[in-house]
Amino acid sequence: MLYSQRPLTEIAWRSPEVFDAIVVGARCAGSPTAMLLARMGYGVLLVDRATFPSDTLSTHYITPDGTARLKEWGLFERVLATGVEPYRGIARSIQGFSIPPDRSEPEAIAPRRTVLDKILVDAAREAGAEVREGVSVDGLIVEDGSVAGIRAHRGEDAFEERARIVIGADGRESFVARQVNAPEYNEGGGTTAGYYTYFRGFTHDGPELYLNDGAAHFVFPTNDGEVCVGVEFVAERFKEFRGDIEGNFRADLEAFGPLAERFRRAERTSRIFGLAPHKGFYRKPFGPGWALVGDAGYYRDPLLGQGINDAFRDAEGLTEALGAVLAGRETFEVALGAYETARNEATFMLYGLTNLLCQDLNPSPEVLQMMMSGPPAPAPAG
Ligand SMILES: Cc1cc2nc3c(=O)[nH]c(=O)nc-3n(C[C@H](O)[C@H](O)[C@H](O)COP(=O)(O)OP(=O)(O)OC[C@H]3O[C@@H](n4cnc5c(N)ncnc54)[C@H](O)[C@@H]3O)c2cc1C
Known part of the structure; x- marks a missing residue:
C-alpha cells in the first residue's frame, strides 16, 4: 500500500538539515508552491535543471483567474513592468460565429514565459526559499516506504537533500510521478x-x-x-x-x-x-512523502489555455493542504485528499470540453453552445 497513515508532523527524523519541503521544478507550479510555503515560514528547497530566465514550450495567455492570483501574490505589477499589456475579453470566432470580446471581463495577460517564470522564481527566493538552478533530480530517497529526499546533481557535483515532503512540480513527464508510480486516471479522448x-x-x-x-x-x-x-x-x-x-x-x-x-x-x-500530440490525464497527486502539482498532476491539451492558471490554483490548494498538515491541524490523507478533490472538481468540465473539441476541432452544436455561453472557468480559490 502506497499511502502513509502517518501525519507528516509525526515523522521523527526531522533535523535542521532537513527541509520541510523540496520542490522539483520552478516554473508556474513549482515557484508559487515554494513561495507560498516559504511565506508560511516553512523551510523550502526549490530546484530546477533549467536556469532563469529561460523559455519553455508554451504560449502564455493567462486567464483572469490566473491574473487575479498574480495580484493576490503581489506579483502583477512586476509582470506589467516587463512591458506587457493587460486585456479584457478575448475575440472568438467559432464555426463562423463571432463572439466579440467582453470588455467587462477582469484583466487577462500574456507575458512571455521568459519573464513570467523569472518573476515567479525570484518571488520564491525573496520569500525565503532556497533556490538552486541548473540542478537535475535523478533519484528519490525512499525510507520505510516513504519518500524522504532527492538525489541530484549540478554539473559534476552530486548531492542529496532531505525533506518532510518532496513535491513534483516537474511538468507533464514528471520524474517524481514516474519514480513513485503515481496512478493515472481519466485519460483524455482527444489531442x-x-x-x-x-x-x-x-x-x-x-x-x-x-x-x-x-x-x-x-x-x-x-x-x-x-x-x-x-x-x-x-x-x-x-x-x-x-x-x-x-x-x-x-x-x-x-x-x-x-x-x-x-x-x-x-x-x-x-x-x-x-x-506534438499528447493526451490529457489526471494523476493521483499525493502519497507517502510526496505530492504533485501543476502539469505533473494534471495535464490537458493546451487548446483552451488554462495550464498556467491551473498550476497557480493547485499551488494554492496544495500549500493550504500542506500548511494544515505541517501545522498539525489535519492528517496528510485528509488534507491532500481534499486537495485532489478540489483540483478535479475545478477542472473536469473544462477538461471534458477540451477533449471533445480536440477530437476533430469541429464542435458539435452542443459543444458550440457550451463555448458560446463561455466555457466554465475554474473558480478562484478562497
Ligand atoms: C504549446 C503549448 C502552449 C500552451 N499555451 C498555454 C497558454 O496559452 N496558457 C496557459 O495557461 N497554458 C498554456 N500551456 C500549458 C502550460 O504551459 C503548462 O500548463 C504549464 O507550463 C505547467 O507548468 P508546470 O510548472 O506544471 O510545468 P512546466 O512549465 O513544464 O515546468 C516544469 C519544470 O520542471 C523542471 N524539471 C523537470 N524534470 C526535472 C528534474 N528531473 N530535475 C529538475 N528539474 C526538472 C523543468 O526544467 C521545468 O522547468 C501551453 C502548453 C503548451 C505545450
Missing part, C-alpha cells in the same frame, strides 16, 4: 498538435481565438510589442505538417482570411515552436 511563433508589426486589438473547420488559430499580444500567433490542428496532421514546418505554417496563415493580410505585413522575430 491536437500545433505550431506558434512571434511577430513584430502584427496589428491587433487584443487576443483572438478562431475555431473553424478542423483548426484553431490564436493571436496573443505579448511583451515588447510582439505578438504570438499560432495554429493547432487535429493530431493526425502532425506528421504531414512537420515535413515542411516553414512552408506549411506560411501556407496555413496565408490561407486563413482573418490573419492572412496581417501575417504578410508583419516581421517574424523567432523560430517556429512545435507541439
Whole structure:
C-alpha cells in the first residue's frame, strides 16, 4: 500500500538539515508552491535543471483567474513592468460565429514565459526559499516506504537533500510521478498538435481565438510589442505538417482570411515552436512523502489555455493542504485528499470540453453552445 497513515508532523527524523519541503521544478507550479510555503515560514528547497530566465514550450495567455492570483501574490505589477499589456475579453470566432470580446471581463495577460517564470522564481527566493538552478533530480530517497529526499546533481557535483515532503512540480513527464508510480486516471479522448511563433508589426486589438473547420488559430499580444500567433490542428496532421514546418505554417496563415493580410505585413522575430500530440490525464497527486502539482498532476491539451492558471490554483490548494498538515491541524490523507478533490472538481468540465473539441476541432452544436455561453472557468480559490 502506497499511502502513509502517518501525519507528516509525526515523522521523527526531522533535523535542521532537513527541509520541510523540496520542490522539483520552478516554473508556474513549482515557484508559487515554494513561495507560498516559504511565506508560511516553512523551510523550502526549490530546484530546477533549467536556469532563469529561460523559455519553455508554451504560449502564455493567462486567464483572469490566473491574473487575479498574480495580484493576490503581489506579483502583477512586476509582470506589467516587463512591458506587457493587460486585456479584457478575448475575440472568438467559432464555426463562423463571432463572439466579440467582453470588455467587462477582469484583466487577462500574456507575458512571455521568459519573464513570467523569472518573476515567479525570484518571488520564491525573496520569500525565503532556497533556490538552486541548473540542478537535475535523478533519484528519490525512499525510507520505510516513504519518500524522504532527492538525489541530484549540478554539473559534476552530486548531492542529496532531505525533506518532510518532496513535491513534483516537474511538468507533464514528471520524474517524481514516474519514480513513485503515481496512478493515472481519466485519460483524455482527444489531442491536437500545433505550431506558434512571434511577430513584430502584427496589428491587433487584443487576443483572438478562431475555431473553424478542423483548426484553431490564436493571436496573443505579448511583451515588447510582439505578438504570438499560432495554429493547432487535429493530431493526425502532425506528421504531414512537420515535413515542411516553414512552408506549411506560411501556407496555413496565408490561407486563413482573418490573419492572412496581417501575417504578410508583419516581421517574424523567432523560430517556429512545435507541439506534438499528447493526451490529457489526471494523476493521483499525493502519497507517502510526496505530492504533485501543476502539469505533473494534471495535464490537458493546451487548446483552451488554462495550464498556467491551473498550476497557480493547485499551488494554492496544495500549500493550504500542506500548511494544515505541517501545522498539525489535519492528517496528510485528509488534507491532500481534499486537495485532489478540489483540483478535479475545478477542472473536469473544462477538461471534458477540451477533449471533445480536440477530437476533430469541429464542435458539435452542443459543444458550440457550451463555448458560446463561455466555457466554465475554474473558480478562484478562497
Ligand atoms: C504549446 C503549448 C502552449 C500552451 N499555451 C498555454 C497558454 O496559452 N496558457 C496557459 O495557461 N497554458 C498554456 N500551456 C500549458 C502550460 O504551459 C503548462 O500548463 C504549464 O507550463 C505547467 O507548468 P508546470 O510548472 O506544471 O510545468 P512546466 O512549465 O513544464 O515546468 C516544469 C519544470 O520542471 C523542471 N524539471 C523537470 N524534470 C526535472 C528534474 N528531473 N530535475 C529538475 N528539474 C526538472 C523543468 O526544467 C521545468 O522547468 C501551453 C502548453 C503548451 C505545450
